[in-house]
Amino acid sequence: METLDRSTTTAGASSTTGRPSAKKAKQKLVGPRAFKLFWDAHSVTGIVIGLGLFVIFYAGAFALYRAELHAWSDPALRMGEVQVSMDDAVAPLFAASPPAQGADVQVQYPFRERTYYFVRYQTPVGDTTETITATISPVTGEALEGESRGSRSALGEMLYRLHFFGQGGFWGELIAGLVGVFFLFAVVSGLLIHLRKLPKDWHTFRPKVKLRAALADAHTVLGLVGLPFAAMYAISGAFLALLIVLLAPTVIVVFEGDQNKAFELISGFEIPPHEPTGEPAEMLSFQAYLDAVPESWAGTVTPTLITIHGWGDEAAIAQVYGDAISSLTAGPEAILDASTGEVLAASNPTIRTPLGGTTAALVNLHYARFGPGTPIAKVLYFLLALATSAVILTGNILWVLVRRPKDPRATPRLHRVLARLTVGLGCGLVAAVPVLFLTTAALPIDLPALRTWEHIALFGTWGVLLVAAFAGPSAVWAARWQLMLAGVLTLLVPLANGVFTGAWPWVSMANGWWDVFTIDVGLLLMAPALLWTATRLRPDAVQEPAETVAA
Amino acid sequence: MKHTWTKGEAWGKGTAAFFGGFVAFLLFGLALGTALPHLGIPIGVAVALSVGLSLPVWVALMAWALLAPNGRRAWLRMGAMSLGLGAITALGYFL
Numbered sequence: 001m002e003t004l005d006r007s008t009t010t011a012g013a014s015s016t017t018g019r020p021s022a023k024k025a026k027q028k029l030v031g032p033r034a035f036k037l038f039w040d041a042h043s044v045t046g047i048v049i050g051l052g053l054f055v056i057f058y059a060g061a062f063a064l065y066r067a068e069l070h071a072w073s074d075p076a077l078r079m080g081e082v083q084v085s086m087d088d089a090v091a092p093l094f095a096a097s098p099p100a101q102g103a104d105v106q107v108q109y110p111f112r113e114r115t116y117y118f119v120r121y122q123t124p125v126g127d128t129t130e131t132i133t134a135t136i137s138p139v140t141g142e143a144l145e146g147e148s149r150g151s152r153s154a155l156g157e158m159l160y161r162l163h164f165f166g167q168g169g170f171w172g173e174l175i176a177g178l179v180g181v182f183f184l185f186a187v188v189s190g191l192l193i194h195l196r197k198l199p200k201d202w203h204t205f206r207p208k209v210k211l212r213a214a215l216a217d218a219h220t221v222l223g224l225v226g227l228p229f230a231a232m233y234a235i236s237g238a239f240l241a242l243l244i245v246l247l248a249p250t251v252i253v254v255f256e257g258d259q260n261k262a263f264e265l266i267s268g269f270e271i272p273p274h275e276p277t278g279e280p281a282e283m284l285s286f287q288a289y290l291d292a293v294p295e296s297w298a299g300t301v302t303p304t305l306i307t308i309h310g311w312g313d314e315a316a317i318a319q320v321y322g323d324a325i326s327s328l329t330a331g332p333e334a335i336l337d338a339s340t341g342e343v344l345a346a347s348n349p350t351i352r353t354p355l356g357g358t359t360a361a362l363v364n365l366h367y368a369r370f371g372p373g374t375p376i377a378k379v380l381y382f383l384l385a386l387a388t389s390a391v392i393l394t395g396n397i398l399w400v401l402v403r404r405p406k407d408p409r410a411t412p413r414l415h416r417v418l419a420r421l422t423v424g425l426g427c428g429l430v431a432a433v434p435v436l437f438l439t440t441a442a443l444p445i446d447l448p449a450l451r452t453w454e455h456i457a458l459f460g461t462w463g464v465l466l467v468a469a470f471a472g473p474s475a476v477w478a479a480r481w482q483l484m485l486a487g488v489l490t491l492l493v494p495l496a497n498g499v500f501t502g503a504w505p506w507v508s509m510a511n512g513w514w515d516v517f518t519i520d521v522g523l524l525l526m527a528p529a530l531l532w533t534a535t536r537l538r539p540d541a542v543q544e545p546a547e548t549v550a551a
Numbered sequence: 552m553k554h555t556w557t558k559g560e561a562w563g564k565g566t567a568a569f570f571g572g573f574v575a576f577l578l579f580g581l582a583l584g585t586a587l588p589h590l591g592i593p594i595g596v597a598v599a600l601s602v603g604l605s606l607p608v609w610v611a612l613m614a615w616a617l618l619a620p621n622g623r624r625a626w627l628r629m630g631a632m633s634l635g636l637g638a639i640t641a642l643g644y645f646l
Contacts, residue, residue, distance in 0.1 A: 034618055040556065041617050184610045238606050246605060249577050250598055253644060254584040265595045354599035362603075 030192055042189040046395045047418070049182045051425045052165075054392040056176060056237070058429055059162040061385035064368060064378050065522075067114045068515035069156030073440045075501050076137070076144045077151060078513045079115035084141035086286045089117050090134075093143060097123040097132055102276045105308045107286055110138050111323065115515065121311070154451040155440045158458060159433070164241055177241030184234035190223060198224060211476070211538065212401050219394040222387040229384040230391075236366035267333055268353040269345035272317060279314035281339040289318045292341035293334050296348070297322060301332045308338050317344065324371070328364050382522070389426075396422040397475075420478065424469030425462075427482035430530065432462035434489035437523070441496040480537040487530035494520035563622010568613040571629025576609035578636035585643030 030038065062069065071077045086107055099105050105121040108114070117136040122129035135144045151157075165172030194201060202224055205217045223230070239246065247262065255261040264270050284292075290303050297303075301322035310316035316338035324332055334346040347353075352360060364370070368377040400419045404411055439457035443450055469478045497520055498504035505524075508517035580601035587597035612632065619625035 037617050038614075181606060181609060184606065185613050188610055188614065235606055239602070242606070245577075246580065246602060249581055250584045250601060253581050253640070254594070254598065262598075265598055354593075354596045355602065358599040358603045 035193060038189040038192050042186055042193060043399060045182050045186045045189070046392070047399055049179045049186070050392050050396045051421065052175070052179045053183055054389055054426050055429060056163055056165075056179060057233075057385050057389045057392065058426075058433075059159050060233075061382050061389070062159040062433065063163040064381055064385070065515075065519060066156045066160045068518050069159065070151035070153075071115055071513065071515040072497070072503075072519040073153035073155040074144075074151040074445055075503070076445070077116055077135070078503070078508075078511070078516055079110070079137060079139050081512075082110055082138040084136075084138055086117055089136040089138065089141045090119055090286075092141075093119065093132070093134055093136070099311045100124045100129045101280065101312045103129065103311045105311045106305070107307075108305050109303065111302065111304045116144070152445050152450065153440050154454045155436060158436070158454065164237075173241050174245070177238050177245070180234050180238030180241060184231065184238065187227065187230050187234055191227065194220065194224065211536075212398070214536070215394045215398055215401070219391055219398060222394075223391045226384045226387050226391065229381070230388055232365055233388075236362040239362050240366060262355075265353060266356040266359060268347045268356060269335070272335060272344045274309050274315050274317045276310045276313040277315045280312055281314040281316065283308065283312060283316065283338055284318075284341050288341050289320055289336055289338075292336055292343065293320055293322070294343055294346045296346075297332060297334070300324060310338070314339065323369070328361050328370070386526075393422060393426045396426075400475075416475075419475035420470045421466075423475050423479045423482060424466035427479050427486065428462050428465030428469060431465055431482050431486035431489060432458050434486060434493050434523070435461040437493040438489065438496050441493065441500045476537050480534050483530050483534035483537065487527050487534060490523050490530060491527035493523045560622050564616055564619060564625045567619070567622065567625035567629045568616040571626055571633065572609050572612040572616060575612050575629055575632045575636060576605050578633055578640055579608050580605040582636045582639040582643065586639050587643075589643055589646060 071079070086109065090107065099121045100123055103122040106119070108118040110116060115138070117138055118134070119136065120131065120133045123132050136142065137144060161167055164176040168175065201220045203221075205221045206214060251257060251259055251262050260271065286306060289306055293301070293303060301324055303320055303322045305321040307319045307321075308316055309319065318336040318338040318341075320334045320336060322332040322334075332347055335344045336342065337344055347356065368374060368381045370377040397419065400411075400415045400422075403415060436454060436458040439454055440450075443453055447453070465482055469475070469482065472478050472481075494505060497516070498507070503513065503516050503520070505517055505520050508514070508520065583601040583604070584594070584598050587600070588594050612629065615632075616625040616629055619628055
């Protein structure tokens with residue numbers, strides 16, 4: 001992203017390119033030539049990936065609260081304490097549609113923000129099988145008419161998938177991964193060109209000065225504050241999105257195509273053979289599997305997921321996954337004999353294998369899984385993700401502003417388009433997200449076309465605002481009214497939730513719906529911040545001559 | 552010192568950093584996975600290192616390509632790096 005030297009003015013500054021003078025460059029960590037090259041590469045990289053990266057970070061801030069969004073969007077998922085066991089919860093389901101012999105049966109337990117049981121298995125239908133998925137209330141034991149991820153609304157999934165361009169399938173994810181790699185490059189090059197000035201830049205923030213200097217301050221200060229976070233996300237995000245690209249050659253060449261060997265290196269054990277024998281066997285209760293996990297899990301691991309491979313077969317195994325309470329590098333897993341409960345293999349709950357630990361650390365860091373500290377970490381991540389989003393947008397705007405000629409009418413067309421695109425895609429998304437929330441709250445949750453309307457609400461509004469950003473006297477003017485719109489709409493979301501679903505914040509608090517409470521209060525705090533930012537964007541603030549801020 | 556980018560330099564360095572760096576990044580992972588076990592490092596540690604370091608190495612290679620005197624030299628750097636890593640991978644695989 002573009003970054004300005006924020007001293008008042010000077011001699012020798014190259015005002016049309018945004019690069020500092022050679023004299024200043026000599027004072028930097030790297031040599032003057034390398035400094036110039038890194039400066040240009042930082043700017044161009046930021047411009048090329050900036051808007052995509054903004055979408056990733058802004059949607060990612062909400063994706064952190066994916067589970068809470070499910071409960072917010074679907075009133076049936078607002079749960080209290082667990083009162084019905086998994087065995088009792090699935091009993092009516094299994095009685096009506098028993099699992100097929102040899103089927104894979106997966107059951108998920110309520111865990112942290114995910115407040116419900118989830119079941120997936122195959123049941124026989126004639127000569128074939130049909131997959132059954134069910135979301136079950138741990139309070140009443142009733143199966144809810146949910147989609148595969150629990151909620152009947154698409155709100156949480158849409159924002160989650162938008163975070164890695166999941167709507168674009170494999171190619172979308174690949175692009176997200178490449179954006180992550182280039183983001184890491186932008187972070188490293190940005191650090192190299194700022195390192196010497198870091199102590200000074202750290203605390204220079206002047207929101208009351210002219211817009212361009214204020215944007216430069218915001219870009220640098222927020223960028224520096226969020227630097228470790230940004231670097232972590234660049235590495236872990238690119239890792240997750242490019243995992244297949246990263247591991248496939250290793251599996252093919254090093255393990256000669258044997259995926260199980262790679263799995264063994266991750267888990268630290270070999271999965272016992274479990275090919276169905278055709279001999280029927282009685283399966284244990286789900287509680288029995290929980291009781292049978294290794295003793296070393298006691299007090300350190302919370303079981304979260306059980307998958308039984310080969311249901312009803314003598315050779316069936318139960319794979320139990322857990323969440324380590326105090327280890328970032330763990331990904332506990334145990335394999336049990338599904339008919340006897342004997343532990344056949346288990347990973348160390350705290351010290352996994354080097355490869356398992358590396359992958360678990362990258363995953364846990366990315367998803368803010370820090371054991372009991374997770375809620376605090378998620379708030380911190382959320383704020384840093386918003387800060388990084390601001391760094392990205394200010395970087396784009398600065399890139400245009402520092403190249404602005406004395407006569408604004410002479411601004412190149414490409415720069416004008418970039419400024420409008422930045423507003424339309426950036427501020428437009430910020431305003432479209434509360435429209436999505438309002439649509440979800442206002443429409444009946446059992447409306448068959450709810451998901452379609454939600455998609456129209458988000459992407460339709462975003463598209464309209466993108467087009468609207470090209471109208472009006474200036475990009476700053478467009479940004480101002482779009483952010484104001486976003487602030488007002490965001491403020492309306494908790495109100496709409498109270499009016500349409502009865503979940504006023506105090507009602508959520510009284511009922512223990514902390515997930516719903518978190519979302520509503522978060523949006524209530526976000527709305528004034530958006531409105532304040534909008535008031536700071538004065539269209540006349542960019543009319544100053546180009547030399548007033550050293551570039 | 553003023554640096555003016557020519558189209559050739561920009562495209563040469565840009566493509567070398569992206570495509571050349573990508574090939575070298577893949578070969579770096581393979582080189583660690585195939586060669587390190589010959590040095591007594593367990594395969595699990597070797598693959599963990601390749602998983603953890605490959606992406607930062609790709610970024611470092613991008614920076615190296617960027618600092619090359621021109622686009623052709625950037626491609627030479629990436630090519631040489633890829634050849635070297637490819638040779639290490641081949642040695643590790645066949646030995």
